[in-house]
Amino acid sequence: MTEAPTAKVPDVLSYNPEVARKSLPFDPFDPDFHADPFPFYRRIRAESGPAFRTEGGIVTVLGFEEASAVMKDSRFGWGVNPMIADQFVENPVSGESGRILMFMDPPDHTRIRGLVSKAFTPKMITDLRPVAARYAEELLAKALAENPDGRIDLQETLSRPLPARVLSEMMDIPERYHPLFFANTMESGRGLDPGFTLTDVQKAARNAARDVFIDAGLEMAAARRVTPGDDLVSELVRAEDAGERLTEWELAMLLMNLLAAGFGASAALIGNEVYHLLRHPEQLAWLREHPERVPAAVEELLRYDSTLAMVSRTALEDADVAGHPVRAGEYVLVLMAAANRDPDAFTDPDRLDITRPLTRNLGFGHGIHFCVAAPVARLIAQEALTALIKYEVRLDERAPVERWPGISLRVIGKLPVVLGPVVRG
Secondary structure, rough: OOOOOOOOOOOOOOOOHHHHHHHOOOOOOHHHHHHOHHEEEEEEEEHOOOOEOOOOOOHHHHHOHHHHHHHOOOOOOOOOOOHHHHHHHHOOOOOOOHHHHHHOOOOOOHHHHHHHHHOOOHHHHHHHHHHHHHHHHHHHHHHHHHHHEEEEEEHHHHOOOHHHHHHHHHHHOOHHHHHHHHHHHHHHHHHHOOOOHOOHHHHHHHHHHHHHHHHHHHHHHHHHHOOOOOOHHHHHHHHHOOOOOOHHHHHHHHHHHHHHHHHHHHHHHHHHHHHHOOOOHHHHHHHHHOOHHHHHHHHHHHHHHOOOOOEEEEEOEEEEOOEEEEEEEEEEEEHHHHHHOOOOOOOOOOOOOOOOOOOOOOOOOOHHHOOOHHHHHHHHHHHHHHHHEEEEEEEEOOOOOEEOOOOOEOOOOOOOOEEEEEOOO
């Protein structure tokens, strides 16, 4: 085993391209990397193996088994991690520091996740499925009726409004909030990137976007205290009112997390999956003839291009990562997008194959931080594809696909397509 260096990454909270390029295994400012990171991942794996220590001292994991091991190992958590510490939100009244659920460690993580997970029951998924299916069909029919030439931005007409409508069913979100949330998801999501890759201006935009979600969440919580309902916000308010289970600021952080992810991450998932399906017309044609395979196709598309591409972890005690000793307080970078194309875990991993036997992937994470809303995200993506493959659809060669900046999340901003008549009823 190699010796762990004693030097720590300097001042990772501040924008510093030199530190970023040394600390990360890729150049986060390279437009070619943003456009297609997978050739970079292949080269890094070929040169350095499934795990290695970067020049800046961060152990980076690209192997599937190695990544899975770190993500489920209780010796790794968030701790006081400078990679993400500047993302914590301070309560302007009490000074209490707030973390979103994905940045929490037990026991707080266990307590709050337990409250949220009660909402994502099999019955809830069953009840939401026909709702999501109806919304998806209505949105596509409306888009084609309003655009006779079929040229639409699928993100604007399906990928964003569909999760918004489904989430609104769960949380009873007034529709007046929707445009506000859509306008702030990009900046909020980009804030997941390490601090040394974000300028002060970008961090300010991130913080302002998160304030929008916090304020809206608190407004909805206040309304539910007056008029409670049968929805997730009301349930969380009741838990907060009961005391000792959820503080007001924890409630604010949780609602911000649910709203930002619900309006942003699910839309990103749909956009990425549709984009790759349309780039492989033979796969689309096969799926149209085998619609019962949509759930498996969603998993393969998620493996092929993971929406959440990477996360960091802090060693809470001395540990070992694939032969690399990591001391308590050091951090590890887990590249899930690379791990999901590990040739040791998947046959011909760079080939999209929706007939591939269903296997586990890290698209929704792993371990205690596995995405609590994954059942809903899967449901929404499945119904989006089920509705879309009924139509003739292709990428619009006259308009470019636009990606939002960011390295932690893979998000398509605009997805121009040409939508034709229904080909399957």
